[in-house]
Amino acid sequence: MTSAYQQLTKTFQRLSRFSHVTAIAGCDMQTTMPPGGSQARGEALAEMSVLQHQILTAPQVGEWLKAAEQQSLNDVERANLNEMQRAYQQATLLPDDFVEAKSIAGSVCEHAWRTQRPANDWQGFAANLKEVVRLSREEAQRRADASGCSRYDALLDLYEPGMTRARLDQTFGELKTWLPDLLQQVVEKQAQQKVITPQGPFAVPAQRQLGLSIMETLGFDFNHGRLDISAHPFCGGVPEDVRITTRYNENEFLSAMMGVIHETGHARYEQNLPKQWRGQPVALARSTAIHESQSLFMEMQLGRSREFLQRILPQVIATFGDQPALLADNFVRLTQRVLPGLIRVDADELSYPAHVILRYEIEQALIEGDIEVEDIPALWDEKMMQSLGLDTRGNYRDGCMQDIHWTDGAFGYFPTYTLGAMYAAQLFQSLQKAIPQLSELIQHGELQPVFDWLQQNIWQHGSRFQTDQLLINATGEALNPAFFRQHLEQRYLNS
Numbered sequence: 253m254t255s256a257y258q259q260l261t262k263t264f265q266r267l268s269r270f271s272h273v274t275a276i277a278g279c280d281m282q283t284t285m286p287p288g289g290s291q292a293r294g295e296a297l298a299e300m301s302v303l304q305h306q307i308l309t310a311p312q313v314g315e316w317l318k319a320a321e322q323q324s325l326n327d328v329e330r331a332n333l334n335e336m337q338r339a340y341q342q343a344t345l346l347p348d349d350f351v352e353a354k355s356i357a358g359s360v361c362e363h364a365w366r367t368q369r370p371a372n373d374w375q376g377f378a379a380n381l382k383e384v385v386r387l388s389r390e391e392a393q394r395r396a397d398a399s400g401c402s403r404y405d406a407l408l409d410l411y412e413p414g415m416t417r418a419r420l421d422q423t424f425g426e427l428k429t430w431l432p433d434l435l436q437q438v439v440e441k442q443a444q445q446k447v448i449t450p451q452g453p454f455a456v457p458a459q460r461q462l463g464l465s466i467m468e469t470l471g472f473d474f475n476h477g478r479l480d481i482s483a484h485p486f487c488g489g490v491p492e493d494v495r496i497t498t499r500y501n502e503n504e505f506l507s508a509m510m511g512v513i514h515e516t517g518h519a520r521y522e523q524n525l526p527k528q529w530r531g532q533p534v535a536l537a538r539s540t541a542i543h544e545s546q547s548l549f550m551e552m553q554l555g556r557s558r559e560f561l562q563r564i565l566p567q568v569i570a571t572f573g574d575q576p577a578l579l580a581d582n583f584v585r586l587t588q589r590v591l592p593g594l595i596r597v598d599a600d601e602l603s604y605p606a607h608v609i610l611r612y613e614i615e616q617a618l619i620e621g622d623i624e625v626e627d628i629p630a631l632w633d634e635k636m637m638q639s640l641g642l643d644t645r646g647n648y649r650d651g652c653m654q655d656i657h658w659t660d661g662a663f664g665y666f667p668t669y670t671l672g673a674m675y676a677a678q679l680f681q682s683l684q685k686a687i688p689q690l691s692e693l694i695q696h697g698e699l700q701p702v703f704d705w706l707q708q709n710i711w712q713h714g715s716r717f718q719t720d721q722l723l724i725n726a727t728g729e730a731l732n733p734a735f736f737r738q739h740l741e742q743r744y745l746n747s
Contacts, residue, residue: 257320257325257329259312259316260317263307264336264339264531264533269531271490273300274304275489275490276489276493276495277300279495281293298355298359301351302348308339309340309343314344317336320333327716328716332533335715338533350390354387357387361380361383361660364376365656369649369654371649381658385618385661387661388407389403389619391407392404392619401416402620403621404417404620404663407664412668413719414718423671428609431605432639435603439592441744441745450575451575454505455502456502462509463509464479467496467512469564470517470550470699471700471703476492476493477489477493477494477496478496479498481499482499484497484656485497485499485511485514487518490522491523491525494518505568505572507597515547517551518546521547524707534715535715538717538719538722541671542710544668544672544673545675545676548676552676554699554702556588559695561583561584562584563694563695592640594636596654596655601743602744604669605673609639610632610635610639612667613635614631614632615663617631677736678731679726679727681739682727687701
């Protein structure tokens with residue numbers, strides 16, 4: 253007789269295969285689909301999400317979950333069952349027609365955003381966003397009613413289980429006490445340094461080649477993944493077929509290069525999730541912030557370190573030819589430059605949290621119903637001026653319309669970027685303790701010990717442990733923002 257737990261593993265295996273198709277169709281939508289395919293693709297993806305929702309919320313799944321609770325399971329099976337229960341509870345709170353409506357509203361808003369953003373068309377965008385916000389509030393309310401928390405906490409839990417507004421307010425509040433001063437100090441310090449800007453143009457095929465070469469250096473498995481172009485850099489697909497993207501600008505190459513390093517961090521995590529549990533929820537990435545910690549580990553901790561930059565410099569020169577800007581010290585200064593700018597994805601390490609906190613404060617107020625969609629631009633302008641001293645009035649394209657996240661209702665996602673940066677700093681500090689000769693290894697291009705450590709401490713565990721526990725196992729303590737501060741001061745003030 254097949255046990256309840258075995259029935260569940262079969263069901264979740266089936267769901268995983270549908271997710272595979274959805275993920276690849278979603279990647280294609282953002283990279284190669286012609287514009288005219290948008291409506292049909294949105295409807296097809298909505299249909300798929302309804303089908304998955306129906307399979308997951310079928311009455312027998314609830315019965316199997318209750319029965320499996322009583323079974324004798326090992327640690328991994330128990331962790332898998334917990335993840336199954338969580339997925340079931342979250343899904344049963346939403347009816348099929350709601351799931352379909354939210355999926356279609358997100359597709360419509362996202363597709364229109366791709367032309368509205370370049371056109372600076374806030375009015376057109378706002379009309380679509382209102383529907384997405386209305387449905388997101390409804391979803392948040394349903395989830396909050398079931399778990400007895402606030403609306404925003406209920407959405408945050410989808411991305412970062414166990415995280416709450418109260419913890420975020422405390423963590424971000426502390427950050428706001430020292431970061432603006434540090435930012436100011438570093439900007440003043442760097443103003444004394446001469447930096448030569450690389451002279452382009454930098455042809456897109458050459459930039460792509462450089463990206464591929466660095467992906468190879470970082471251990472990307474090209475047999476199970478590829479690099480494409482999209483309006484917004486992302487990592488998508490599935491562990492067996494990871495799709496990463498970047499966007500190119502012929503006038504400068506650094507943003508595409510760093511974008512590739514960032515997305516390769518995500519991809520390495522996906523490609524190294526536990527193969528023996530594939531198809532089960534326990535084999536998935538632990539949380540969005542842990543995912544971000546892997547990309548920011550690669551981009552910020554490793555990718556912007558002097559040692560790594562000096563290591564890849566010959567690849568850069570081989571691609572674009574030599575020029576004064578590519579002298580070693582200048583290249584490092586260029587890549588570690590702190591310059592508050594309008595665009596989050598291009599931001600330096602010190603300005604980045606300000607971008608995240610601004611979005612967190614706006615989306616939290618939006619979901620709780622304290623503000624409406626019409627209020628976003630003015631609030632954005634005010635907070636941007638306050639935190640980074642930048643004027644975004646009338647510039648929606650580079651202001652509140654720059655990110656894709658809100659288009660499909662991903663409220664609760666933004667805080668995970670800065671949590672991820674903090675986790676990354678904490679992990680890197682533990683790695684340095686574990687491998688005292690780390691700097692020399694990186695300089696010689698011997699990166700395998702770094703990947704082995706990540707495999708040992710993060711990648712192989714999937715969702716076996718809760719986030720706090722995973723971090724305690726890897727570093728000896730739960731999230732401690734002090735490591736993030738130490739890292740920034742060390743790199744930007746003391747080096």
